[in-house]
Amino acid sequence: xxxxxxxxxxxxxxxxxxxxxxxxxxxxxxxxxxxxxxxxxxxxxxxxxxxxxxxxxxxxxxxxxxxxxxxxxxxxxxxxxxxxxxxxxxxxxxxxxxxxxxxxxxxxxxxxxxxxxxxxxxxxxxxxxxxxxxxxxxxxxxxxxxxxxxxxxxxxxxxxxxxxxxxxxxxxxxxxxxxxxxxxxxxxxxxxxxxxxxxxxxxxxxxxxxxxxxxxxxxxxxxxxxxxxxxxxxxxxxxxxxxxxxxxxxxxxxxxxxxxxxxxxxxxxxxxxxxxxxxxxxxxxxxxxxxxxxxxxxxxxxxxxxxxxxx
Numbered sequence: 001x002x003x004x005x006x007x008x009x010x011x012x013x014x015x016x017x018x019x020x021x022x023x024x025x026x027x028x029x030x031x032x033x034x035x036x037x038x039x040x041x042x043x044x045x046x047x048x049x050x051x052x053x054x055x056x057x058x059x060x061x062x063x064x065x066x067x068x069x070x071x072x073x074x075x076x077x078x079x080x081x082x083x084x085x086x087x088x089x090x091x092x093x094x095x096x097x098x099x100x101x102x103x104x105x106x107x108x109x110x111x112x113x114x115x116x117x118x119x120x121x122x123x124x125x126x127x128x129x130x131x132x133x134x135x136x137x138x139x140x141x142x143x144x145x146x147x148x149x150x151x152x153x154x155x156x157x158x159x160x161x162x163x164x165x166x167x168x169x170x171x172x173x174x175x176x177x178x179x180x181x182x183x184x185x186x187x188x189x190x191x192x193x194x195x196x197x198x199x200x201x202x203x204x205x206x207x208x209x210x211x212x213x214x215x216x217x218x219x220x221x222x223x224x225x226x227x228x229x230x231x232x233x234x235x236x237x238x239x240x241x242x243x244x245x246x247x248x249x250x251x252x253x254x255x256x257x258x259x260x261x262x263x264x265x266x267x268x269x270x271x272x273x274x275x276x277x278x279x280x281x282x283x284x285x286x287x288x289x290x291x292x293x294x295x296x297x298x299x300x301x302x303x304x305x306x307x308x309x310x311x
Contacts, residue, residue: 018211
């Protein structure tokens with residue numbers, strides 16, 4: 001209970017403030033555009049790059065964690081595709097998006113603030129490693145399946161995937177942070193203070209923006225399928241990550257933090273992609289809403305099992 005009251009609930013309360021701001025007429029859904037520009041392109045990259053640049057390169061590189069996260073993600077992605085096909089007669093595009101929803105969490109807007117508060121810079125390091133794998137492996141896999149089912153030029157498909165991966169602000173921030181760490185330059189003086197100041201605004205702003213985005217969602221579409229997507233993300237994914245990291249014998253801290261990261265709700269980009277391709281947008285929107293609501297419980301449970309002190 002202390003975990004929920006002292007650590008998890010305050011984060012979701014900020015999401016609730018964004019939700020209420022829209023419902024009470026204090027803001028409208030158009031406000032999310034400016035907030036997302038600030039969070040996605042500036043504040044969150046500063047937070048991530050700064051956290052990585054401050055640590056020695058040998059601390060940042062954890063091959064066992066990367067392999068374990070990738071293997072668990074691919075396994076759950078495949079499971080999501082199978083569930084979509086077997087139980088909901090999903091097309092290849094629906095299978096791809098279900099697989100992505102089951103295995104890719106909201107690390108950017110919810111994970112980074114939560115991990116920073118719970119584990120400090122070490123938690124941010126592991127969250128950055130997780131999103132690195134998601135951006136490099138799982139999301140491109142989803143794009144490949146979506147594009148393959150719709151035909152089109154292989155060169156065009158490769159170009160779209162490359163732009164989505166390598167021009168993503170999170171990927172750029174991770175590469176900058178790793179480069180500064182590996183070179184020994186790091187961050188010092190004005191640059192460190194600038195990154196810290198800008199990054200400190202990332203958490204509350206990201207959570208408030210997430211609340212605004214949820215205010216525009218409705219419980220609609222196939223609730224059974226949306227519920228299955230949420231259950232796979234909130235229960236199956238953290239269980240798979242825990243098992244993979246445990247088998248690979250990663251340090252206890254990485255095992256705990258990785259499980260917490262996996263317990264996060266479905267990433268918002270699942271809806272963006274589903275809307276772009278016109279594939280089950282209502283179902284994915286409902287799944288994001290449901291998984292975010294129930295993530296109050298799953299993240300609290302993961303933090304409790306990780307032994308995080310809520311004080």
